[in-house]
Amino acid sequence: MDGPQLPGATVDAEDRIILHVDMDCFYASCERLREPDLQGEPLVVGMGYEPGEGHGAVATASYEAREHGVESAQAIGQALDALPRAEDAPADHDGPVGFYRPVDLDFYKEIAADVKAILQEHAETLREVSIDEAYLDVTDRTSWDRVDGGERTIAEGYGRHIKQQISRTVGVPASVGVAPNMSTAKIASDFDKPDGLTVVPPDEVAAFLDPLPVDEIHGVGPVTAGELGELGIETAGELGTADVSALEARFGQRGRELHARARGEDDREVTPTGKPKSLSRESAFTEATAEMDTKRDRVSALAADVAARAQSRGAMYRTIGIKVVTPPFDVNTRASSLSGPVEDPELVESVALDLLEEFADERVRKLGVRVSNLDFHGQEQARLDGFESAAGTTNSTATDTESVERVDGESRLTDWLEAEGGAESAADDDRHREGQSSLGEFE
Ligand code: TTP
Ligand code: MG
Numbered sequence: 001m002d003g004p005q006l007p008g009a010t011v012d013a014e015d016r017i018i019l020h021v022d023m024d025c026f027y028a029s030c031e032r033l034r035e036p037d038l039q040g041e042p043l044v045v046g047m048g049y050e051p052g053e054g055h056g057a058v059a060t061a062s063y064e065a066r067e068h069g070v071e072s073a074q075a076i077g078q079a080l081d082a083l084p085r086a087e088d089a090p091a092d093h094d095g096p097v098g099f100y101r102p103v104d105l106d107f108y109k110e111i112a113a114d115v116k117a118i119l120q121e122h123a124e125t126l127r128e129v130s131i132d133e134a135y136l137d138v139t140d141r142t143s144w145d146r147v148d149g150g151e152r153t154i155a156e157g158y159g160r161h162i163k164q165q166i167s168r169t170v171g172v173p174a175s176v177g178v179a180p181n182m183s184t185a186k187i188a189s190d191f192d193k194p195d196g197l198t199v200v201p202p203d204e205v206a207a208f209l210d211p212l213p214v215d216e217i218h219g220v221g222p223v224t225a226g227e228l229g230e231l232g233i234e235t236a237g238e239l240g241t242a243d244v245s246a247l248e249a250r251f252g253q254r255g256r257e258l259h260a261r262a263r264g265e266d267d268r269e270v271t272p273t274g275k276p277k278s279l280s281r282e283s284a285f286t287e288a289t290a291e292m293d294t295k296r297d298r299v300s301a302l303a304a305d306v307a308a309r310a311q312s313r314g315a316m317y318r319t320i321g322i323k324v325v326t327p328p329f330d331v332n333t334r335a336s337s338l339s340g341p342v343e344d345p346e347l348v349e350s351v352a353l354d355l356l357e358e359f360a361d362e363r364v365r366k367l368g369v370r371v372s373n374l375d376f377h378g379q380e381q382a383r384l385d386g387f388e389s390a391a392g393t394t395n396s397t398a399t400d401t402e403s404v405e406r407v408d409g410e411s412r413l414t415d416w417l418e419a420e421g422g423a424e425s426a427a428d429d430d431r432h433r434e435g436q437s438s439l440g441e442f443e
Contacts, residue, residue, distance in 0.1 A: 015202065017139045017155050018270060019162065020177045020185035021119060023112075023132035024194035028062040029172040030108045031101045042068060042083055042098040048076040049085060049100040059103050063194055068096055114170045122162050124280075125270045135182055136162075137270040140282075143329070144180075144201050156199040163197060180205065181266040183218050190216070205264035210237030217261050224251070224258070236262040275376065279315065280323075281306050282368030288327050290363045296353060302369040303352045307345035310371050316341035318373035320351040324359045325366035334358065341375040 023029060027045040032038045042065035048056020058079050061070040069082045083098035112131045119126050123136035142158035159178045166174045175196040177188025184205055188198040200208045209217075215225040217236055227250065233239050239247075239262035247255030260266065281302050289295065299322065310317060321335030334355040338347075352369050 015139070015144060016137065016180050017142055017144065018179055018182050018185040019123070019136040019138050019159060020182070020189040021134050021136070021162070021174050022189045023115065024173040024175055025060050025062050026132035026172070027060045027103065027108055030111045033111065033171050038099055040064065042096060044070055044079055044083065044098050044100045045103055046076055046079065046100065047103060049080060051088060065098050070098070111170060111172060115166055115172070118162070118165050118169060125272045127270050128273045135185065135270045153199060153201050156197070159197050159199060181264065182268050182270065183261045183266040184209065184264050186218050187212065187216055209240070209262060209264050210235065212236045214239050214262070217258060219258060219261065277374060278370055278372030279306055279310050279374070280368055280370035282323060282366055284366040285364065288363040288365040290361065292360050295356060295359070295364055295367060298367050299352050299356050299369060300349050302367060303349040304345060306369045306371055307348040311343060311345070314377050316343045316375040316377060317371035318375070319371065320348050321370045321372065322352050322355045323368035323370065324356070324362070324364055326362050327365050332359070337373065341373070
């Protein structure tokens with residue numbers, strides 16, 4: 001193992017909570033926003049469908065159009081054969097007809113920006129993958145704890161909340177997958193499209209993946225699926241229990257990766273797109289402790305780590321804060337703001353330790369240190385690009401959640417619970433308090 005070690009760390013890598021969002025038939029949903037009559041109709045967005053054109057492709061099709069065999073990347077002529085254009089269909093045509101609209105990327109980008117603004121409010125780290133798809137690390141915003149007599153997780157409520165926010169605020173449908181890692185979250189978001197919400201808690205990953213056909217695993221296309229089929233491997237379960245060396249002999253290093261993905265093993269971190277708004281690091285104790293020396297040592301280690309990362313990225317900070325989680329689930333945040341931006345590791349440590357004094361007598365289960373109000377100087381882009389190598393601690397400090405927060409959105413937790421309304425569990429109650437306390441003191 002390499003990278004900094006923090007004493008008393010438990011291995012809780014599987015406790016990460018990753019959310020994958022993929023908008024449903026995105027371009028078509030955007031067209032429906034400005035033309036609500038297209039709701040529920042077979043709708044094709046693409047190029048070349050005007051009479052006399054004939055060349056072009058389908059960008060996307062609404063789910064109603066997909067029922068007639070129209071799909072992304074299809075030649076437009078083939079789509080028109082399957083689903084004639086309403087305007088051009090002969091009078092005696094009694095089959096289904098479709099509505100066709102041209103691609104208007106600028107408009108879709110505007111809608112995508114509105115969706116992104118909501119996602120940013122709801123995650124420590126947001127990675128945009130394409131115009132309609134993103135990964136969110138929401139580990140610090142929600143929990144795998146169970147509610148409703150164990151039937152559901154708090155994370156499920158959070159996923160539902162994000163879907164509702166997008167739908168109510170922007171007006172387009174999304175499918176969401178929530179899982180302990182990126183590859184499982186992506187499969188989950190695709191599992192129940194459109195308007196899907198699939199939540200796979202850590203202890204259900206194997207049961208969720210095992211029965212799936214291999215081509216649902218990210219990275220397995222039709223060719224690989226065919227080759228796996230020749231080896232008698234049809235499902236993720238079969239792939240995950242196949243002999244790794246045989247897979248490696250056939251597919252090289254990729255064989256090993258696919259084997260791991262099929263087992264739900266994926267320790268990639270969600271690395272952010274864009275500049276961070278804050279840098280933080282937190283670390284859990286194996287058991288809650290009231291011992292002040294232990295707490296101080298941990299805060300010192302976290303402060304040194306955060307200051308070093310800020311330095312390696314050329315980030316100066318105006319605010320230094322701590323997070324103190326006390327059992328069962330109370331998150332307290334405190335921060336001090338300076339008059340101007342600094343780059344001063346010793347100050348990060350001393351301010352963080354001062355802030356910790358208030359919790360001298362408290363039993364604590366998790367501690368965090370954060371610098372925010374960032375100011376980038378010098379070659380920030382090069383440094384941001386060097387993010388992964390600079391962090392370099394992915395596997396060694398599995399307990400420590402590294403977050404590069406892009407929006408200060410603690411208050412949203414409160415919004416979420418209000419939106420969910422009504423029957424809140426004990427854990428929900430704690431979360432509610434957390435949102436309120438951090439709102440006043442941290443911002
Ligand atoms: P996707 O997310 O792949 O597709 P989708 O959002 O239309 O449908 P789904 O509900 O299955 O997620 O792609 C997002 C957008 O990218 C899509 O609306 C149109 C565009 N696109 C193309 O222009 N060409 C293509 O071949 C594909 C796959 C997508
Ligand atoms: Mg999509």
